Amino acid sequence: MSELTVEAVESIEEGDLPVGVDAPEYVLYGGKGGVGKTTCAAATAIASARGGISTLVVSTDPAHSLSDALGTDIPAEPTRIREDDPLFAVEIDPEAAGVDVGGPFAPSDGAGTETAWDDADAGAGGMGALFGGGGANPLAGAMPGADEAAAMQLLLEHLDDPRFDRVVVDTAPTGHTLRLLELPEAMDSMLGRLLSFKERLSGMTEGLGGLIGEGTEEGTAGLRELSARIERLRAALEDPDRTDFRVVMIPEEMSVTESERLVDRLESFGIPVRTVVVNRVSEDLTAAAGLDEEWFVAPDTEHCEFCRRRWEVQRNALERAQTLFRGRAVKRVPLFAEAVRGEAMLGVVASCLD
16 A cells, blocks of 8 residues: 555635535534534534624534534534634533423423422423422423433524524434434424313313412413424424435445435425435545645555455445435535544535535
């Protein structure tokens, strides 16, 4: 195998970095863990902000790596991370935000500990309003998908934020993401049952009035507002003019199969998938990505037997992906000789995604 040398990535000129992206209001990157979702999300967000679009990049992955990709600490609240471009970022942390992961409507003391329900919860649309305060939350406890429920609450807030014209989401690995996407319907159904229960209580005798509590109306209003926000989120995710869910994979047979299943599940939710990203392709994409040959090193498939065999495996997977995902844009991102970090490298990735 011939010896490979890699020139400094900093040799990329600032003017060569992509400006703007061809993308709708919401861009979500999903797929199995470790395929490069965070890299793609960070790259898209940076290019979007460079085009003058106020952009928020959100990580819903419990094991955050957005900070590493962008080279800066990302807080649990949307924060501007660049002075020159309108780029904001947030790593959703339900515990730091005071959202109780024991249930989608439970309050927390800010340290992830459940607190008692009281009338103060009513103003936030809490369950305490329905049960007169002071009682235990009937939905509290270790619920399956509680992390996703907490993330959904915060995601609803960020997607509704008028400060941002585009939101790019780095989703959790496939299983977590699917549970997150199932929540709007599940929570909407739950809210409907709660509201129906409240209305039945309201029609009972005056002797049950104390059970309902003084904050009932405020609590009902909060629940109705949450239901309306969930419906807005669902409508946005199902609208191809507003949302593009981009499935990220690597060029291996197992990853292609898993991605096919994910696309099928997303379609069952009514969520459009217009783009499939194949990451870490052992192919010379210098021309396609507008890269400088002086620093970009492609695998040597002519003289390196290992590289040649890996490329054969990848080429077969790529051919299958092209067939399975016909009608969708299939973007290729090359396998780099070094870690993809910093604006220069992310700019290269953005060029491949454009």
